Amino acid sequence: MHRWMTVLCAMCCAVTATAEVTLNANYLHVEVSLPPTLSNLDPVPEDIGLAGALTGLKDNQTTGRFLDQKYDLVETYVPEGDDPIAMAKELLSASPYLILSAPATVQTAIADLPEAEGALIFNTSTGDLSLRDADCRANLFHTLPSDAMRTDALAQVFVQKRWTDLVMITGTHPQDVTYAQSMRRSLTKFGLALSGEKEWAFDADMRRNASQEVPLFTQDFGDYDAMILADEVHDFGRYVLYNTWEARPVTGSEGLSAVTWSPVIEQWGAAQLQSRFEKAHDRQMTSQDYAAWAAMRTLGEAVTRTNAVDPEALRAYILSDAFELAGFKGRPLTYRAWNGQLRQPIAIVHPRALVAQAPLDGFLHQVNELDSLGLDQPESTCEAFQ
């Protein structure tokens, strides 16, 4: 009996000794001023992104309970004017796991810090294509799709619906211009072209006179199949719908749009993630929340399967064929080994329903249909992952 007790104790002790698997991650939000918009109907939630990371943390903790693995997440906000790089330096000295919401240039500066060497940093806030291309970093992963993935998704819709005569209105903000560039690239990629383009440069209050201004503004496009809006700050786009001279569908940043995540996604078990999120945060889940959730879950999945908290081991696992994340999008999500982008289907939605999910049927690829969206291996000039 006594001996049994000793053996039992030895077993318990052994279990506790090997159970020291704890992953501490940081969430860093760098505040940026948002340009004013015509409507204030949709305020940006203060905890955008963070709420998703916290839901991912809770998912990880529940799984960890059964495996003696622990997770923690500390959030840090850098107000405008403060130095985000100094803060990132401090955070990276404490933990190599960093979930980032910051502009692209700040992200590369953080990834280049000596403290960031060997770290695992997740971009959850910008679709900037350069970060997946020439400006990529070996320690910077992207759970938010690139702009190109989203515009490629819409281009597939145009091809499938045979909307070949397309026009575009572009806003003047840098995000709008980048989106428009990405759209032109996607249209070329899928053999489409624009028959007309205009810049939105009004300073009037559209809440009052959209019905007068927009018909005139869109009249000289003549006839076309669909109108694309490049209005990523959501300034004027909402006033274009149903006010165009020709009765044609509106797509792009408003109307029929391609998004990472939307409250209208309920398929593939997504209803569960949506309700879990809404219960915890009293609001609906946005694309940036989804990207932060996916970052946290990526770390969790890698720890679950490897039982390691060594960033090198986790990075190798995340980039390996064995890794797969169940992301409520109907198929496993994996990372592109050439630039650290999370491969994922893109939802084509309107505000009330999911319309389609890209890649659409018939858009084939020699390796993975998901790689018909965004920068494919031969196109990407990213060398950091080689």
Add this chain to the structure above:
Amino acid sequence: MIRTTLAALLLTTTAHAGEIWVTNEKDDTVSVISTETLEVIKTYETGERPRGITFSKDFSLLYICASDSNAVQVMDPNSGEILHDLPSGEDPEQFVLHPDDRHLYIANEDDAITTVVDTETRKVVAQIDVGIEPEGMAVSPDGKIAITTSETTNMAHWIDTETQELFANTLVDSRPRHAEFLRDGSEMWVSSEIGGTLTIFDTATQAEKAKISFEVQGVHPDRVQPVGFEFTEEDTHAFVALGPSNHVAVVNAETYEVEDYILVGRRVWHMDFNEDRSLLFTTNGVSGDVTVIDVAKREAIKSIKVGRFPWGAAFRPTN
């Protein structure tokens, strides 16, 4: 002579009379299909979002998980009348009836809990913390072990039904959906929807014994997603629903080899057999129908339109 044969035939047919009951997730109804005429003979209303469905051992009561009504409903299958609701915990998705014919083990998808309900006293006996989004439920033939699989935690949780506590947690591939024991209890099988595999555990040691993958010609491996499955007579084969690949796989349960793929309706989800297991009825969520498979020939022989998004299926004999 002819008369005798006819009589014999008639007798055999009557002996196998029965019904397949199907929950229609987005119609809040159950459809009743005759296993003889292969037609819908009745449709009854249920609570909101009916999913899991099972009969009491003597088939006198039907239990339905009305997920969005947060209840397990008890129906009189002869009248279609809802007799009463059982407390079920929040968002009951799937459940299994213990061999004692009395205790229901219920997966509460939104709450990361397995609830054990006594169907006689109509009281909750235990609530067990499990992983995120519990779904697949099974109980061993001797009644000693209950299984819950959790979709986001990616585990099979092993519950000791005497203490109502977990005694093992085993990792499986992504999004485990369904679990079943072999009739002799020696093996426990789990399907992983996103992982695209079936994992087979040795019940005695809870150790992984084998893993089965699938390959459907012309369908990308990512879209081949095993969900519900059932064993044939004598446990020689398993029929496995492969979700959006719109196929059912036939797996040899001894060699673990996949022998056949049968084309069925869209997003095939769960299934059940008729009495002699000669016919298999699969629920096809997206196409809103049930495919009837001739088990011996391994061929789909008919599609039967039911309600919107058919989910679960359960058989009851009617003679």
